[in-house]
Amino acid sequence: MALMCVIALFALITAQCARATPPSFVLLFADDLGYGDLGCFGHPSSLTPNLDRLAAHGLRFTDFYVTSPVCSPSRAALLTGRYQTRSGIYPGVLYPASKGGLPLNETTIAELLKSKGYTTAIVGKWHLGIGLNGTYLPTRQGFDNYLGIPYSHDQGPCQNLTCFPPDVKCYGFCDQGVVTVPLMFNENIKQQPADFLQLEKAYSEFATQFITDAVRNNGPFFLYYPSHHTHYPQYAGADYAGKSPRGPFGDALMEFDGTVGKILQTLEETGVINNTLVFFTGDNGPELMRKSRGGNAGLMKCGKGTTYEGGMREPAIAYWPGSIQPGVTHALASSLDILPTFAKLAGAALPDVQLDGVDMTNILLNRGASERQTIFYYPIAPSEKYSVFAVRWKNFKAHYYTQGAIHSENPQDSNCSSLFLKRHDPPLLYNLEADPSENYNLNSTEWDSVLKQIQAVKEQFEASMVFGESEIAKGRDSALEPCCIPNCTPKPTCCLSTCKRSKHER
Incomplete structure (x- = not known):
């Protein structure tokens, strides 16, 4: 009897210690994904078994919003918990040659969690600026490591690149007159142009290695995976090309889902899945102009670029085995709410600024009511004259x-x-x-x-609302375009082959 009491007491202490350990976080962020694009949100032919698993065993949001119908401002709000108008990420999006970027005095989720001893990494699409000598790269904004393309993968000529094996060229022309898209590791260019056929494999390997290393070091971690999928032009490697009944868009979505699956598998194999909150959503609505090569907003009106529901209401799922009970919530929530929620769970102090996000833990852990009653919809080009639309x-x-x-x-x-x-x-x-x-x-x-x-x-x-100085209005300087050959002329043709590592890398 005494032995049984000791065992029970030990189990209780172990459980309390486990709960006292701050959770790790994985933030999955899709690109140009519509409300109706996932199987778990009603699409009849999308194959997303891993995201469907998150939805089946996690909490699915029906009323989740982002703050902008386009990329850069939506990402700024996600990482800071503040409307993009405050940080100056408006109007529109940042470009390879943009002088501005997410201001360094803004506090990101990564910076907030690092203050509590978290290891941090980002893999994928940044799109919050590069700047002179990498001023605005993720490594300057709280992330220990970064692998990815620093902006949208259509912001460079793509017509001569291969999007699907064996040699299917990318559909369309993307942006002209700028450098081909670079793959960066931390602040160095690793490859230019990026190899789309191998890109997701590299991302998956980076993400799984980061988790493995963090667990080995016995510390909490934050992994941010802002995917390029399913933004135009769609691409997919050999494991996913031609596998979806939905065509190229479906292949790209499957590849994204595959990486999600590998991240989940790594969390399981390293034994931390029950102490990791996985949160999934997207940056804005679908590009309807791409027709069947674009996304689907489901029941929602219109899509990307608009303040109708299809432009800013996104699929969202929260998954945390043992802590979040499976189900569906109709509570009102926003990407703004992720920072204060992670802060609460990590025991981190909120930054001393005007936040627009609210804590979602009552929704996540208790299936309770939301602290949020309002959503404000800003257009692509917000102004003090018109304010919210x-x-x-x-x-x-x-x-x-x-x-x-x-x-x-x-x-x-x-x-x-x-x-x-x-x-x-x-x-x-x-x-x-x-x-x-x-x-x-x-x-x-x-x-x-x-x-x-x-x-x-x-x-x-x-x-x-106090509008911050517009970072995008600072203009562009072609000399800031990242190129693996310094001072190359002309820019668009200097980076047509894979970079060789050199002391000149940025």
């Missing part, structure tokens, strides 16, 4: 302005692609619980009280 309050969404985008060209709905800015007075009002597709404007006087409440919330938020 739309506001969601509880289940209601009011559009003060609407504007389509080239990204969302859709012959079935001219609102998606019309570039004409429309002001709505009174605002368009939709009940997103009853009408997630934003089809039926509630234009009768019985909804006046709702509009008044939304207007009050909007005015309060706008009074708190």
Whole structure:
């Protein structure tokens, strides 16, 4: 009996110690993925078994939002817990030659977790600036290690590159007149142009090795995997090319899902899966202009580039065996909320700045209510003159302005692609619980009280918003384009072959 008591006491102490150990974090971030693109969110032909597993055994969000319908601002908000207007990542996105980037006085998730002894790494797409001598690279923003392309992989000529084996050229032309996309390790160019057929394999190996090393060193870790998938042009290696019934887009999505599977397998094999929170979402809605080569917003209206639901409502899943019970939540949540949530779980102090995110632990651990009641929708090019284009309050969404985008060209709905800015007075009002597709404007006087409440919330938020200096408005300098051959001329042709490592690498 005494021995049994000792064993029980030891088990209790062990369990308490395990809970006292801060969790590790894996943040998965897809690119240009629509609300309706995953099998677990209703797509009939997407093959995503690993993401489906996360959804089946984790918590699936139905009402999760990002802060912008395009890449760079969405990523800035994710990593800082602050709207991109505060950090200056607007209007639009950063380019290879951009002078600006995510300001170094912004506190990223990586910096916050490093203060608590976490090892940090990013693998994939950064897209928050490079700058002079690598000023804005991830290694300057709290990440110990980085492997990836520092911006979008279509921001360089791609027509002569191979996207699918054995020799299928990339579909389309991407950006012209700039260097081919580089693969960087920390602050050095490892390869230029990046080999798309081997890229995901390199990412997967980097991610699994990082986790293995972190566990061996007995410390908590943060892995950020912002994938290039499923952004145009789609690509896939030999293990996934031609394997999806959905075509090239489906192959790319399968490859992303495959890397997710290898990360999960590594968490299991190293014995840390029960003490790791895995969170998945995407940066913005799908490029409808790509038709079947683009993503799918499901029931949501329009897509990338717009402040309709299809542009900014994203699939999201939280997975933490033993801590998060499987199910579905309709709680309102945002990518802004990830930083304060990770901070709470890691025991880290929040940065002394105006945060826009709220703690999600009540949703994740208790299936409780959200601390968030509002979502503010900024367009591609926000300004103090127009401020937010739309506001969601509880289940209601009011559009003060609407504007389509080239990204969302859709012959079935001219609102998606019309570039004409429309002001709505009174605002368009939709009940997103009853009408997630934003089809039926509630234009009768019985909804006046709702509009008044939304207007009050909007005015309060706008009074708190201080626009930071625009980093994108600082302009570009072609000399800043990363090239494996220093001072090369002309830039577009200097990097057509794989780089040789040299002392000149950046």
